[in-house]
Amino acid sequence: MPWNRSKIAVFDYFDKYIFLCEMYDEETDTMVELVLNFFPFDNSVQVIDPQKGKNLLRRVQLPTLTMEMLQIGNIVNIFAKLILIRDCAPITKRTLFNKMESTFAFIKPGPPSDNGKILTYIMKKGFRIVRMKNAKVTKELAMEIYQNCAGGEMLPIIIDYVTSGEVVALELVAPDAVKYFRSCLGATDPKKAAPGTLRYLYGHDTLRNVAHGCNTREDAAKIIDWFFGQENNRPKVPYQATLKDCTCCVIKPHVLIDGHLGNVIDRISTSDIFYISAMAMFSVKIHDAKEFFEIYKGVLPEYEEMCIHLSEGKCVALEVKCNKPNMNVVQEFRKFCGPRDPDLCRQLYPDSLRALYGKNYVHNAVHCTDLDEDAELEVEYFFKLLANMHD
Structure with a gap:
């Protein structure tokens, strides 16, 4: 109606x-x-x-x-x-929302330890991240992205580079987002980029210059659909989750609202133990949240509040793996996150994720898998079940 x-x-x-x-x-x-x-x-x-x-x-x-x-x-x-x-x-x-628009950007293949810092930079510049996923770019897609941006002898080199590893794809929203993000990027050559721009801070050379941004609204809309759209109820660009030897981490909505998404990713990516093998942003409906947290029903008094909070904004799901093959990734990552009570964390584990970014039992920064046997199922819930149900 x-x-x-x-x-x-x-x-x-x-x-x-x-x-x-x-x-x-x-x-x-x-x-x-x-x-x-x-x-x-x-x-x-x-x-x-x-x-x-x-x-x-x-x-x-x-x-x-x-x-x-x-x-x-x-x-x-x-x-x-x-x-x-x-x-x-x-x-x-x-x-x-005057002049509010979307643009597409991706963080180019590079050290994963930079991704969190780059995301923090983007959010501090006033962009709202509304969709995000790590992905592999095919040569055909790379050619479409760069057909209006580069030419000559450099084009094959650029295509080879952006398809050589994973990128972090982003839909960003801000006033005049297309033009504004280009200005935040800085010059193609980091040596010529203005101080304070992304490429000045994190770029290495003309090829490894941190990120790509679209030149027009039309290009942005087209590439957003390529990366985040669905075809036959499946993502056009597949998620990177392997569903093996992993644990699940869900960065809760309040962390994104508070601007700490990049900080949480940075803490995980720069640890000596863990790395992120898959990540994506999701909107979780209340019935999905209740299904995901069903194991806590009747066990935790905060169950209903937990479900409501997961449904009241965007969250980011991560598949986390361990660098050390003999280590139990589920239990070690639980220690990394800290106990459910952030106040207790701040007293006993001040460097844990929940101590740094949690507020209370419900707004405690992240969910992490409790039991070894649930890890792959929880990752699968986001990257397979929800991924095929929602944009």
Whole structure:
């Protein structure tokens, strides 16, 4: 059913942002259209059912809701109700999303230890990462990407280089994202790149110059579909998970919102023990989260909250492997993450992931596999089951 915008026209536009949302109603087994008003002055929210013309939630302060969460396509948790943001009022769109667009970028083959730092740089520059995966680029795809970017004798060399290893593919969103990311990259030759640009900081030479960015919106849209689109319910570019000799790590939504995604990846990639063999960003629906965490149902009192949190934003799933063949990767990585309680971690294991980036039992930075026999199943859940169900 299309939105009846006349029903929200009576609201005052000047002291709030207005979002058009929907929520699943379990009692009626239907999707309910809602209007969410966010008042930045005091961080309060109001939820209205425009069909019934009444408040579903009277205006109340919600400190846990931040502007970073209020993005079109995100799911927000409003007092344990999961609300999907579908659109926003025109004035809200002009105010918050003026000139907002997507671009495509990938981190070129290089030291995996640089990937986390590069992701942190990108996020600090104001880009929102909405899709991400490590992948292998075929020569045919590389030719399509570079046909408008390079020519002459260098082209075969570039193609050979970008197909020689894994890349980290990204869809980035920001105002004027295509042009802005190109400026953040810097000159093709790192020696000529402006100080502070990606290539100045991490580039080696004209070939190994950190990353690629698209020149036009049209190229960006086309390559985003190539890397992240599906064909016959399967990803066009396969995920890299091997589902062998591994453990599962899920970087939780609050870590992405807080801007620490790159830091977590950096900690894992620069360790002497572990490496990331596959990673991808997912949106997890509530029923999928409940299925994934089902082992904790009736065991952990935070089970429901854990499921809700995994569903209220993007998460990043990792297949993690061990550099030492005789080491138990599941148990060693659990030690690396630390106990579930971040406060306990900070006292006993201050360098663990949960000590550094966790907040409480639910917002504790990462999920990691508990039992050896579950590791491959958990990795498979994301990289095989969810990958074939969602974009």
